Amino acid sequence: MEVTSTAMAGTLESSDCQVTVEPGTGIDLSIESSVINQYGKAIKKTILETLERLEVKDAKVTVVDKGALDCTLKARVEGAVFRASGYTEDAICAGKKLPWGGAIQ
Amino acid sequence: MNPNLNRLRRSMMFLNAQKPSLIKDPYIYKPDSIMLDLEDAVAENQKDAARYSLYHALKEIDYRGVERVVRINGLETAHWKEDVRVCVAGRCDSIRISKTESAADVLAVQAEMEKAEEEFGVEKGSILLMAALESTKGILNAYEICTASPLLFGVALSGGDYTKDLQTKITGTGVELAGARQSMIIAARAAGKQCFDTVFTNLDDMEGFRKEVEMIKAMGYDGKSIVNPRQIAVTHEVFTPSQKEIIFAEKVVKEVDEKKAKGIGVFTVDGKMIDIAFYPGAVRTINMAKAAGVYEGDL
Numbered sequence: 145m146e147v148t149s150t151a152m153a154g155t156l157e158s159s160d161c162q163v164t165v166e167p168g169t170g171i172d173l174s175i176e177s178s179v180i181n182q183y184g185k186a187i188k189k190t191i192l193e194t195l196e197r198l199e200v201k202d203a204k205v206t207v208v209d210k211g212a213l214d215c216t217l218k219a220r221v222e223g224a225v226f227r228a229s230g231y232t233e234d235a236i237c238a239g240k241k242l243p244w245g246g247a248i249q
Numbered sequence: 250m251n252p253n254l255n256r257l258r259r260s261m262m263f264l265n266a267q268k269p270s271l272i273k274d275p276y277i278y279k280p281d282s283i284m285l286d287l288e289d290a291v292a293e294n295q296k297d298a299a300r301y302s303l304y305h306a307l308k309e310i311d312y313r314g315v316e317r318v319v320r321i322n323g324l325e326t327a328h329w330k331e332d333v334r335v336c337v338a339g340r341c342d343s344i345r346i347s348k349t350e351s352a353a354d355v356l357a358v359q360a361e362m363e364k365a366e367e368e369f370g371v372e373k374g375s376i377l378l379m380a381a382l383e384s385t386k387g388i389l390n391a392y393e394i395c396t397a398s399p400l401l402f403g404v405a406l407s408g409g410d411y412t413k414d415l416q417t418k419i420t421g422t423g424v425e426l427a428g429a430r431q432s433m434i435i436a437a438r439a440a441g442k443q444c445f446d447t448v449f450t451n452l453d454d455m456e457g458f459r460k461e462v463e464m465i466k467a468m469g470y471d472g473k474s475i476v477n478p479r480q481i482a483v484t485h486e487v488f489t490p491s492q493k494e495i496i497f498a499e500k501v502v503k504e505v506d507e508k509k510a511k512g513i514g515v516f517t518v519d520g521k522m523i524d525i526a527f528y529p530g531a532v533r534t535i536n537m538a539k540a541a542g543v544y545e546g547d548l
C-alpha cells in the first residue's frame with residue numbers, strides 16, 4: 145500500500161497505542177513505550193510484520209505504546225495505514241472493501 | 250440447527266469495541282455474553298478504527314466460552330454493511346441489529362451476512378442474529394421481527410431510544426417501558442424466541458437494579474443488557490434457579506413421568522396440586538440450572 149498522506153489511529157489511554165503514519169522513504173520506525181526494555185523487540189516485530197503484510201515499503205511510522213496487546217498494535221497500525229492510503233470511512237462505506245483475512249490478519 | 254440458539258443469556262455486557270482496555274479480558278467477570286459495540290459507543294470518526302480493533306479481538310482473544318455478540322450500526326447509516334463483513338470475517342457468534350423496525354430489516358442483514366459468509370468461507374448459519382427494538386414502530390412489529398428468520402435468537406429492548414420516540418424519558422419507575430416490555434415478551438414467546446431487557450444505567454442504585462431484574466424475570470424475560478461488571482452477580486443470582494426451586498422442579502418432573510405411566514393426571518407435590526401443565530416449566534427450571542452449572546441431580 146502506498147502511504148500518500150499523514151494519518152493517525154489509536155489513543156494514549158492505558159492498554160492502547162497511538163500510531164502515526166506519514167509518507168517517507170523506506171521504513172523509518174520510532175517506538176516510545178513504558179515497557180520498551182521488556183517488550184521493545186516484540187513490539188517492533190509485530191509492527192514490522194504488520195507493515196510487511198500491508199505491503200508498506202515507504203513510510204515514517206511513530207508508535208507511542210501504553211501497554212497495548214499484540215492485537216491492538218496490529219489494529220492501530222492497520223488503522224493508520226489504511227487511513228493514510230485512501231481507505232477513509234467514506235470510501236469504505238462507498239464500497240472500497242477491506243481485505244479482512246487477507247492483508248488484515 | 251445452531252446449538253447456540255437457546256443458550257443461557259442472563260447477562261449481556263456492553264463494551265465499546267474501540268477501547269482495548271475494555272475488550273481485552275471481560276471474560277474474567279463471567280458474563281454469559283459480551284456485546285462488542287460498533288454503534289453508539291463509537292464516535293462517528295472512529296468507526297473504521299473500531300472495526301480493526303474488533304477484528305483482531307475476535308481472532309486473537311480467547312473469551313473462554315463467553316458469547317461474542319457484535320452490535321452493528323443501524324441500517325439507516327452507511328456503516329452497517331462493512332460492519333457485517335468484519336463480523337463474519339472475524340467469526341463472531343452473533344450480530345445484534347440496531348434500531349430494528351421490521352422483518353425486512355432482519356432479512357436485509359441476513360442477506361448481507363450470507364454474502365459475507367460466502368466471501369470468507371464461513372459456514373452458513375454459524376452466526377446468529379438478534380434484533381434491538383428501539384422505537385414504537387419496532388415494538389408494534391415485534392412479532393414479525395421475531396419470526397423473520399430462524400437464525401434470530403431473540404429481541405432486546407433499547408429503552409433510551411424507545412422513550413425518546415415515545416416522547417418521554419426513563420423515570421426509574423418503569424411505567425414508561427411497561428407497554429414495550431409486555432408487548433416484547435409476548436411476541437418473543439409466541440415466536441419461541443428469547444427476550445432481553447434494556448440497560449439500567451444508575452450504577453449507584455444497586456437496590457433499584459435488583460428490583461428491575463426481579464421484575465423482568467417475573468415477566469418472563471431471559472436476561473438483561475448490562476453496562477458494568479458490578480451488575481453481573483445480581484443478574485445471575487436472580488436468573489439462576491434456587492436450590493429450593495430446583496428440588497421442586499425435579500419432584501414435578503419425576504412425579505409427572507411416574508403418574509402419567511399410571512394414568513393419573515392430577516396429584517400433589519409438597520402440598521401443591523400439580524398436573525401436566527406444570528411439566529414444561531419444571532423442565533425449563535432444570536435446564537436453566539444445568540446451563541448455569543448449579544444442577545447436581547440425575548435428570
